[in-house]
Amino acid sequence: MQEKQVIIVGGGVIGSAIAYFLAVHPRFKGSITVIERDASYAQASSALSASSIRQQFSTPVNIAMSQFGISFLRELPQHLGVDGQVPDLGLSEQGYLYLATVSGQQVLRDNHAIQRQHGVDAALLEPHALQARFPWLDTADLALASLGLSGEGWFDGYGLLMAFRHKARSLGVRYISAHAATFIHSGNRVQGIRLEDGSELRCDWAVNAAGAWARPLLADTGFDMPVHGRRRCVFVFSSPAQTPACPLVIDPSGLWFRPEGAYWICGMPPAQDDDDVALDVDYREFDQAWPLLAQRVPGFDALRLQRAWAGYYEYNSFDQNAILGPHPLLPNLLLANGFSGHGLQHSPAVGRGLAEWIADGSYASLDLSPLSVQRLLDGRPLLERNII
Incomplete structure (x- = not known):
């Protein structure tokens, strides 16, 4: 060549x-x-x-x-x-958990069928099974959830x-x-x-x-x-809550959260996406996230914001x-x-x-x-x- x-x-x-x-x-x-x-x-x-x-x-x-x-x-x-130096990324395979109300459950079922055809290790959970697996989660408004059992997590x-x-x-x-x-x-x-x-x-x-x-x-x-640079904010918060075996949770509202050491991190889709904005944290997003967090995990009602950062999301419109x-x-x-x-x-x-x-x-x-x-x-x- x-x-x-x-x-x-x-x-x-x-x-x-x-x-x-x-x-x-x-x-x-x-x-x-x-x-x-x-x-x-x-x-x-x-x-x-x-x-x-x-x-x-x-x-x-x-x-x-x-x-x-x-x-x-x-x-x-x-x-x-x-x-001889070996990188350690701290890979944690605790899965993703998608939550759906009645209006979103069919999308989860359709996606799950495709995923199973292609070897994804995921399970659909009805509300009672979801509550039994994650008793710290409020499932009252949920109709279905999809949990990744392996091959998903963070690093x-x-x-x-x-x-x-x-x-x-x-x-x-x-x-x-x-x-x-x-x-x-x-x-x-x-x-x-x-x-x-x-x-x-x-x-x-x-x-x-x-x-x-x-x-x-x-x-x-x-x-x-x-393709546009769009800002996404990540918030770090503490709480006396206990969320054992917590996966990365995607709420029907668009809120997501997951554990990060002794803390949790979370994010919200912004109300309006603007292109190429400065990387300044928009704390209004956390004001929107807080009540949603407390609703989904009652123990989060006493959370405290620790820090936050913003990064660019390379968005294909x-x-x-x-x-x-x-x-x-x-x-x-x-x-x-x-x-x-x-x-x-x-x-x-x-x-x-x-x-x-x-x-x-x-x-x-x-x-x-x-x-x-x-x-x-x-x-x-x-x-x-x-x-x-």
Whole structure:
């Protein structure tokens, strides 16, 4: 294979996963450079998310990506260890618990049927069984719940990012701190990256993995990608309540919460989504979450807010699913964008898939073509009904 120069714009978990899988691919020869605008990762979505993984999706490709993701996380030391240093992400497989009222129970049943067809270890619980399993939960208004029994939970997202990055660098991947401005292209080929300081880097392949900053990079490429940086707030609270075996709970209201050490964390979908807002915590969201928390878990009526943070949610406004694979007009520019909250858990599958595309010209391990840009061009959304 002729040696190739690959430039990945974005050194977060997606970009670093692609760099790692490409560096270990047996048929790739060449150089890999990762351009990261925020060397401190202070605003990186990978570091500011709730860092969870689930298989309870409604689309087979998302299920399969999560199944590979959990197997990769379980075997992380053998993949990402460097010089005897083994990363520990504190993986906790306590499951996801989706709660539904009468109006939402059929969606849970339909999703469960798809999940079972694709090997997801989940169970539907009627209210009495739900109450028996989680006696600290108020089930009075619920009609059904879906609980992941294995292969779901949470982990250290920043730790995964750093593990991918550290391993990639040990394999010869070069990371540079710079702001990418645009892709240089001629005809139907990308030729390089222009940085904000005016300098240029040449390449044979380019990857847009710039997260919340991905859309502006494509401004002059003929494709207006419907991906926006949207703020999501995470709140940490304490309570004298006891919630043994607590999974990540998704309330019918949209509220979610889960344990985090001696505390709990939670979040709410904002009343209005605005694009590219500053990463300032909107405490009005917690004002909305508090009564919902106390209603769902009576012991939370005495909770106390400890701290909070905000991170960008790379939102695909077309269908809330990832956009993966070649740019529609520039086939040597690969897109890895619009994960809408799925990026951390799907980063191993995305990294492996796009590395295969560069090295082999196609997906080999898992067909990611349902997530290609073609569905946007055709006006054919891939609707995921289990969006948080």
